[in-house]
Amino acid sequence: MIIDIPDTTASKVAKGLVKIREEGGQVALGRVLNLVVIARPEEIESSIQAANAASSEHPCRVIVVSDSGPSESTALDAQIRVGGDAGASEVIVLKAASEVVRHTDTLVMPLLLPDAPIVAWWPSIVPSKPSAEPIGAMAQTRLTDSVNSDSPEANLRTLRDNHVPGDVDLAWTRATVWRGLLATALDQPPFEPVQSVEIEGDSSHPSLDLLGAWLGKALDVRVTITGIPGAQGLTRVLLRRASGDIEFSRPDGKRATLRQPNMPEQHINLPIRSLEECLAEELRRLYPDVFYSEVLIDGLPRVETKP
Template sequence: MIGLWDTTGNEVVKALAAERRNAGGVASGMALTLIVVVDEKRVREAEAAATIAAAAHPCRLLVVVRSDVDRDRNRLDAEIVVGGRLGPCEAVVMRMYGRLALHAESVVMPLLVPDVPVVTWWHGEPPDEIATDFLGVVADRRITDTAQAADPIEALRQRARDYAPGDTDLAWTRITPWRTLVAGAFDTTEAQLTEAAVVAPPTDPTAALMRGWLRSRLGIKPRWERTKEFPRMREVQLRCANGDELTLTRDDSMAVFRRTGQEDRLLPLVRRPLGDELAEELRRLGSDQVYAEALGAFAGLTNLDRRSGQRVHVWKDPSTARRAEAGVTAHNSTSTVS
């Protein structure tokens, strides 16, 4: 491991090359570059998840930690690890302070592995518009997590409005086991599905995407039976035209599958670690058409997968927005006093 304090982008590039030589090319044959955008308080979580994902997908891991963008003095601290505690990858953890944090691409771009896909993952509240973050514009695939937003359902709607092919969300990844079990329930029947319902908390984005997936696949509008009794999606209920009812109910790490005229069955439905969810999304480096259709069905938007996959960077200075907001607040306060 090499630690560089108050350094420059050029020094980081040189140090990474030197560490690769010292390690004897441990991380050759990389499949992609994974850029992780994360706050300081969640760096360890992101590193743990990326380590699991890197075991399945050898990559160059670039962790970008932005802090204190209003600071007068710019500063870059970097930690370089090759084939060490972060698994079989080349990792650079970069902490950026001051205005440099708003131009992270100036440090990140020279570190991208040539001729391999770039994936950007935001481990935290997703951006409102991905085009305002150059680290999203440069990526072939972009991973967000609406479950971490203050209003997950509205954040999911925003993901639909802002969607471009290559986008995905970990809320979608989390229903892969559910979708597998639901789809498997129809292996032994050709009966048409006429009704469906999802039992889940009102703020659960996985339930919203499950409803969108059922609607896009089956052409029906599932009900959302909202409950606050459970922390996450609890049950999927299906009714067929022949009168059969199918129910899949979560019970800890298992699911109980009930079907009219058959014995109940126990099926695995394990909540996977974040790293396994990330590794699943790294298996697909192109557009996910099924996700686009499910997201569009939930949000009431069509043809999301036909949008352009190229984004144009839109510069946005958060400090300017904060100053403008502070000015409006001060003006309103003055008006009230007058």
């Protein structure tokens, strides 16, 4: 069910939501968190789709705030979605002029579930310091997505300079499976040092930088990233060792091949992770990701990118 409420206030929207629950038998008892999404107008629907998919595992109240552009008006247009149009969540969409949206904390305060964690998510806008944003200061977890931003590499380094515990970028989450596979391969004999690491793929994709930073920090080596024209994300990781190299190759973005000395080739299903999967993973952990913090701050200087 979708209900439009034009020219309203956040308090009226909150009362409207209570009335809908009372009349329709909807309850909020199972909601475990507040997910506040700061979205551009063109990404409202894709953000709601990802949140609805993640809500099957994490029932939540989703509040989407979108800037409708400069205006002298302080009018707020809202929409409430419940039932089949909201997955296991309640979705509230707020569209307001830029001046109103600047005060996101005041705007969403009446709509937050009390005593529930707050997660702030910017699907493509990357604030230079998420924790300093009005809603970021309220949130326990702050999710950015430099992959979808206008300047991925520059934004990743800005996030590094202004990082505080609780910040996480979904470029890190997109590399979770790669980290698991590489850790498993290195946990097999012979247990000898890795001399260098080479990574190939879309050089503008920040997941390559973060995976390289993780490997560089964990193995105490320099990491080289080489851009491959037309690549789909991360396509190849090569770990050089004295007894022979470990190589993961995924040229098609779907299936990876593992090659190791004196071992038969292994083929592994490794599709590019969806936004829904990454969002659901981060909503499982409502506490600071210590490993991400260390990799972002200490690991990135070890990465060298070639054109």
